[in-house]
Amino acid sequence: MNIFIIVSFLVVALGTALCHHHEHYFIPHYHFKYGVHDPHTKDHKSHEEHRHHDDVVGSYTIDEPDGSKRIVEYTAGKHTGFRAIVRRIGPAHHPHGSSFYGVTHWGFGSGR
Template sequence: MVAIVASYPQPHGHEDHQVPHYHFKYGVHDPHTKDHKHQDEERHHDDVKGEYTIHDPDGTHRVVKYTSDKHKGFTAEVHREGHAQHPAHHGKHGEHGGKGGTSYVGVTHWGHGSGK
């Protein structure tokens, strides 16, 4: 992604009285990383409204619709679409499933609460 920002100095004593207005959209659909999201936002004067969606790792889609104005501030409505699915993970017979690791001080520690 490339972003370009331009800034121009305003002459002293001159105020810009233009009404703020913009509309933008972007989206990502990457099957390799499974990154799927989009955003759509627009502003008229002091009122902003928009929506974004994110494909969560559990298979659901999170949808956030939001507004912002000088009277109510920022408000958002969040809901999920779909049903969460977690992949089945089966270890070999006799495996405890924890992963061992060595910290930078040389002390070995294990997952699943092994205290010794």
């Protein structure tokens, strides 16, 4: 009986020593890219991003309603934080519209 207990203990001890628990570490890594170019709605934009470990690099562009284009290039990291460079290309065109200076909701404004 004592030998059975000793052998059982040795089997459990040997089995525990041979079975090492390994943690699986997942390294984040991805890359995506997309764009929209719709002449009907005039919706033009793009976005691209790449991540490897804790470092992210990306950019996006969008055609603004005023006719200019916004370009944003960014980086992000565990130790550097988020940093972006924003540029606007092209002149902004604003359409001329009607002026409602002096007009109130109830119609008693001067309208001039």
